Amino acid sequence: MGRPTGTRRGRAAVVALTAVCLAYAPIAFTELWPYARPGAPALGEWVLGRTVSPEFVAGAVRDRTAPYARSLVPLIVHSVLGGLLMLLGPAQLLTAVRRRIRLHRALGLVFAAAVYVSMAGAAVYLVRTPPEQAFSGAAFWVVLAVILVGTVGSVTLGILAALTGFPDLHQRWLLLCYGFLMTAPLLRLEWGFLPALYPGLTIQEINRIAIMHLGALVSFGALLATRALDRRTAVPGLTGTWAPGPVLVLAHLAGAAGLAALVPAFLDQGAEGRRLLLAHLVPYAVAYAVLAVRAAGARRAGNGWAREEWRLHLAALLLAPAFSAVTVPVLERAVDLDRATALVAAAGIGGGVLAYTAVAVVSLRVLAGRELLRRGRTPAPPPKTPGAGLAAAGTPGEEAR
Template identity: 80%
Template sequence: MRRAAGARRGWGRAATVAVTVICLAYAPIAMTELWPYARPGAPAPGEWLLGRSVSPEFVAEAVRDRAGPYGRSLAPLIAHSVLGGLLMLLGPVQLLSAVRRRIRLHRITGTVFAVTVYVSMAGAALYLVRTPPEEAFSGAAFWIVLATILVGTVGSVTFGVLAAVRGFPDLHQRWLLLCYGFLMTAPLLRLEWGLLPSLYPGLDLFDINRVAIMHLGALVSFGALLASRALDRRTTVPGLTGTWCPLPVRIAAHLAGAAGLVWITVAFLDEGTAGRRLLLAYLVPYAVTYAVIAARAARAGSRGADWAREEWSLHLAALCLAPAFSAVTVPVLERTLDLDRPTALVAGVGIGCGMLAYAAVTAVSLRILYARELLKRQRKSLDPRADSHADPHAGAPAVAAGVAREGTQG
């Protein structure tokens, strides 16, 4: 047990260091990315690095395709990118201040973080509203994915703030980690711009982006889940009884997911070589994510950690339903946005895992709130004179203790 705990702490430290390094490295790139569009020849470290890791032609193509749409919304986009760089710096501060229990620092930087998210996303929203999907950078599918990430980011930070105000630190933690996961799609996409051309020589940036969005939503939401579970060491939540994922629900989710995967597979295979490439970019990360979550749920059940098993199970059910959601979404996108089948397919699959992860965090939040409400009613029935606010946030001390242990170990 000690060896396993030590290994988990080691992986946690490594993940924290890796995320921090990526954020610190990407912050200046994000802040200066759009300067050349406002003033040709202005410093652009991101373009410089990409030109040397791939080719100058690859960068020139990217700049050429973005010049027109960006020109119509340059001011809000520059605000979005500069503030996005600031968010990359604030994220590690937020995480480390929470782990180290620097409460005052965490609250101050958290307020700045939330306001910055809203203003930065407002700039992105103006760009999306002013830019028709077919004219957006990398086309309509990328526009849809960007819009989905924007909504998910704003929704996550809003629920996180509300949870903090109401005094639910465990829910606050989960929503803010998911929010930052969505924000991490930006630096991770730039990493893929540098790496994927070596795997797929000759692909232009349009196709590289299509490959990337096949799995970025699943990747960042999976990372947020791993971080949430690492910080929450509770074996149970007071008031937790039964499960919201009994065997019939799990079976139904797996059957729906299998049907969705079959439909997605057939649809992509019909698109030839490009379709097979996109299918591979979707299936491999999906399979790895499924295997890890399923193994963690089984392990939690075997050691009697009811709460961990419940959270893993809810996320596993959501992951299973993601392909089914995508399969249903594709024809909806075709009809409502008048998209061709390949574009609707890429967009529908690209947003599936991220949206279902958002739904899973919502279900987990409701599960915790339901358990606390049930506990409150039980206490009131035992002692009618008990003040309903005597213990409004049962379980919060356990989460705080878990965070404190993480800080001591880190």
């Protein structure tokens, strides 16, 4: 009998992730050499110059030279440790799946320290650089700041979950943390293929397209990995649902209202607005379809826990456009952005912020269930079937539907 389809998909996903991380690590290690010593070799520039054009690379260097000069040492620390994190991520995933607990914990300490120091370097750059002078402009600055906060918050909550005996929540937060870190290599991939779709665009314009979906994309990937690793059908103490039908109906209405505000605003910006809107809506529609189908499939399979998590993330996704629409005037006032820039920034952060919120709600759901169980207010769950549970022996591709 052949391997289950889910197992093959899981192995393929792990291999693809590892390949991307291994390929990006040397790029991260050498990316800032030319800014410290003009003419120094940089693998990323070499590859980009041959896959796109030397002019495209020259535009990137021109755009980054001035803002990077103010914070070069912190940025080098950030970039070099980012390369290390690319190597540690797949190692952490494999040690967790194969239950190499001592090695996983040792690497985890290195991983957490590298995240904190690397993000401190990025924070220095953001603090020293006015948003309008940042690489690719103020919208890019806002998205980078939100990713930084999300990365640090995720690793911190993941550590707390491990220390307090919640390995399932630890895994969720660390997967989300690594998802945010993956925005760096995925952005470089978009530098490589988006110019083929939109010839003639500068790297600044390419970056505005990329930030329309990168935060939401990596958060969605973290959720898929979470559900692939967690094959439980029930969680101790959980009864009922926090995402009943009326809540999802209201979330749909709020999402529709948010889109009704965002779509005309982007269309008013002409050709660039249409490009940005397409880059935002296509991934959003794909994520919505997958979440809705998976939630329905979990219901048919009688997998209450999977259904609950899919539905909570679906509700968060639906609320993302409303969050973005409300955030536009906030960014106009708080960061002194013009409306067009605030619109791009707000749309760029909506998916990631709401996905982070969804993981927080899932965590509260688990904590509430544990507390009710401790107080004896809910019956204990039935015995688990052999092999069920978080990261049970097997591969991360065997999904709970």
